[in-house]
Structures are given as structure tokens and as C-alpha cells.
Amino acid sequence: IQSGVGKTDDEIDEALGVGVLYICVESGQELAAVSARAAHLNKVARIALRINPDVDPHTHPHISTGLKKNKFGVPHAEVIELLSTTLTDRHIDVVGISCHIGSQITKIAPFVEATHKVIELAGALENRGHHLTHLGVGGGLGITYVDEAPPTLAEYGASLAGLLVDSGKTIVLEPGRAIVGEAGVLLARVIRTKRGADRDFVILDAGMNDLIRPALYNAHHTIEPVAPQNAGPLAPVDVVGPICEASDTFAQDVVLPPLVSGDLVVIRAAGAYGSAMSSPYNGRSRTAEVLCDGSRSLLIREREPLTALWRGERHLNGEPLDDDRP
Ligand SMILES: Cc1ncc(COP(=O)(O)O)c(C=O)c1O
Known part of the structure; x- marks a missing residue:
């Protein structure tokens, strides 16, 4: 239809x-x-x-x-x-x-x-x-x-x-x-953590451009660590992305074990309106997608190259930009 x-x-x-x-x-x-x-x-x-x-x-x-x-x-x-x-x-x-x-x-x-x-x-x-x-x-x-x-x-x-x-x-x-919402997760890596005056932050390499639901609808997604490197007591943190918007926040006051740079987290139920609503906002290329079937995994969408961000753009004289520019 x-x-x-x-x-x-x-x-x-x-x-x-x-x-x-x-x-x-x-x-x-x-x-x-x-x-x-x-x-x-x-x-x-x-x-x-x-x-x-x-x-x-x-x-x-x-x-x-x-x-x-x-x-x-x-x-x-x-x-x-x-x-x-x-x-x-x-x-x-x-x-x-x-x-x-x-x-x-x-x-x-x-x-x-x-x-x-x-x-x-x-x-x-x-x-x-x-x-x-x-x-x-x-x-x-x-x-x-x-x-x-x-x-x-x-x-x-x-x-x-x-x-x-x-x-x-x-x-x-x-x-x-x-059909697909609960089948997908957004897998993100902790870039670093940060102690603010008011709260502690975990900064991920995924942002609102990858999953806009929290910023757009104030939506909540369950966030879980994947085999964290350090053990320690649970504590509340804000899990945020790297984008220049305060709304680039996946969760506030979520109680997690201590996370450090390099740890992975999953943001659950990202299978619908995640990738489909993703954008290259803030100079960020769109993420790769991997299909998992039991222990098998298959790359079903390649990570977008950074050059895709200016593909199709032209100089004022009509000449195409050099697509391979780093
Ligand atoms: C006309 C129409 N049909 C179906 C859908 C799918 O909705 P959902 O993913 O909530 O089942 C939408 C979503 O916006 C829609 O606009």
C-alpha cells in the first residue's frame, strides 16, 4: 500500500x-x-x-x-x-x-x-x-x-x-x-566519563543522530553494560552522546556499574525508528548494521564513509567537490 x-x-x-x-x-x-x-x-x-x-x-x-x-x-x-x-x-x-x-x-x-x-x-x-x-x-x-x-x-x-x-x-x-523494535540494539562504546558539578556523565560514541527517540519523544530505552572492565558499586549517571545539544542524552540518572573508556553498552529496543530516523547531523556518518542469528553475524549495512557527508555537493563554479577529500 x-x-x-x-x-x-x-x-x-x-x-x-x-x-x-x-x-x-x-x-x-x-x-x-x-x-x-x-x-x-x-x-x-x-x-x-x-x-x-x-x-x-x-x-x-x-x-x-x-x-x-x-x-x-x-x-x-x-x-x-x-x-x-x-x-x-x-x-x-x-x-x-x-x-x-x-x-x-x-x-x-x-x-x-x-x-x-x-x-x-x-x-x-x-x-x-x-x-x-x-x-x-x-x-x-x-x-x-x-x-x-x-x-x-x-x-x-x-x-x-x-x-x-x-x-x-x-x-x-x-x-x-x-515486528522489529525489540530485535535491534544500538551498540555503543564509552569514549570517556566525566564528573560534572551536579552529576556524572558517561559519554558514548553513539549520539542522537543514531537514535533520536530520547531527544525527540523523551523516550526511555533500557541501557545495559556489556562485560564492563571494572567491578564496583552501582551509581546513577547520565548516559550521553558526543553531539553539541543538551538533548543528546540517552538516559538520566540511570543506575549502572562503573564504566570506563572502551567499555561497551547496549541501548535496547532500537530496531525500529533507530537507523531509519538516523541522520548525518553534526558531521557524523551513519552507523553500520549487523544482523545476528545465534552465533552468526552478518554485516548488512556498511558504516557510511565520512565522504558521504559531502557527496553530491558542488563548488560555486559547478565543479563537483573532490569526493575523496579526507
Ligand atoms: C500509516 C502508517 N502505518 C503504519 C505505521 C507503523 O507504525 P508502528 O511502527 O507504530 O506499528 C506508521 C508509522 O508511523 C504509519 O504512519
Whole structure:
């Protein structure tokens, strides 16, 4: 499927060209754009309208997407009228409706509430002559970062199956974090430690450019030492990165054994929105990725070379920069 609140014509063309299952349409303007692009390419666009069900996912405001104040989806009350125009549009095939109410959701109730709204609207649309084959219930199932206790996949599946099993439709789920989040860690080395006037710091070679969740959402990730060189009593420290922002802090007052330069730590549950949200900010090339399977490990992404930071840049005379400059 193709999702996103601001698809360009090029992106719509791409989706029509590869023949995605459906394009999630997010507004009346976008519906007109998809219809126009499909007409231009002499195609029929399969679409699912993304509804905004106005359901509170009880998650961080930055990752809440299904409240009426959010930019996503078509207001619930406007869906029927908007889709009535498609009944006579030969370049649009409305195959379903969908929603996605947010991320890192740790309770079943918001999913159930949103799914009820999707089912109810689907029924109303079918009564008006639409033939829907798909219902999209989005992603958003949370994971355990520290002590959260989200529903298990089985509980989540059972609660939705109970509502959807009789629909006769193909159910589309879009979970991301729940699949890969807990499978990944960010492995970092202690550059050095520092005694501040107020607190002690452990400075890592990983920074907010590698894992931005703590800086962006005040998110907590469990941090554990890996075979520290020294033994000693546990003490509270702030675990920070090397970047020139005070928000480049992975955890405050985290209780750890004594760490020294060269020790390794893991920052857990970094498998989702870690690498994907990483950036070369502060002149830092993106980190390598290693896939581990039991005792086997495989480099699946090379560490970005520093030269990648200026690749593609040009002098004012149009000459490319020397890419190999150290
Ligand atoms: C439309 C849509 N579907 C699925 C996802 C995946 O969400 P999650 O990783 O929380 O399951 C997102 C995340 O932002 C999204 O915007």
C-alpha cells in the first residue's frame, strides 16, 4: 500500500506504475489528484480512504495520528460524501477504507474503538453502492522499552479478529515497530566519563543522530553494560552522546556499574525508528548494521564513509567537490 499525507504526483505515478495493493487517500484534494494521475496514465487507481476516526491512542503526542487535531486522514463525518463522487469516476476503484491512529500504543481499547469506526463506515458505504474488499486497521502496536506491558501479538490479533472475522474482507495490518523494535540494539562504546558539578556523565560514541527517540519523544530505552572492565558499586549517571545539544542524552540518572573508556553498552529496543530516523547531523556518518542469528553475524549495512557527508555537493563554479577529500 502507499501511505503518506502529502504524496506528490511523481509518487502517485510510481504507486500506479508498480500497482500497489491500494493507495491510502488522505483528503478530497488528494482524491482528485489520484484520479487525474490515473486518467493521465490511463489506469484505474485502487484506493482506500484513510479515515480520521478521532480516537485517542494514549501515546506520545508526536506519534498520535488519529485525533481530529492531527493532519492525517479524512474526518469520519465527511467520508461518505467524499466517496460518493467516486461512484461515477472510472479511474478510481474504492477497494476499502483504512485508519492508523498512532504508534507505541500499549492498550487494546483504542484499536478496538478505531476498528469499530472502520467497520461501521464500511457498512454505510456498502449501503450506498460501494463494493469494498479490504479493511485497513493500521499499525501502532507498542513494544517494551523499559517496563511497558503492551498487548501481545496474540492478544492484539484475537481482539481484532473478534471484530473482523465476519466481515468477509481482506484485513490489512501495518505493524512496524512490533515486528522489529525489540530485535535491534544500538551498540555503543564509552569514549570517556566525566564528573560534572551536579552529576556524572558517561559519554558514548553513539549520539542522537543514531537514535533520536530520547531527544525527540523523551523516550526511555533500557541501557545495559556489556562485560564492563571494572567491578564496583552501582551509581546513577547520565548516559550521553558526543553531539553539541543538551538533548543528546540517552538516559538520566540511570543506575549502572562503573564504566570506563572502551567499555561497551547496549541501548535496547532500537530496531525500529533507530537507523531509519538516523541522520548525518553534526558531521557524523551513519552507523553500520549487523544482523545476528545465534552465533552468526552478518554485516548488512556498511558504516557510511565520512565522504558521504559531502557527496553530491558542488563548488560555486559547478565543479563537483573532490569526493575523496579526507
Ligand atoms: C500509516 C502508517 N502505518 C503504519 C505505521 C507503523 O507504525 P508502528 O511502527 O507504530 O506499528 C506508521 C508509522 O508511523 C504509519 O504512519
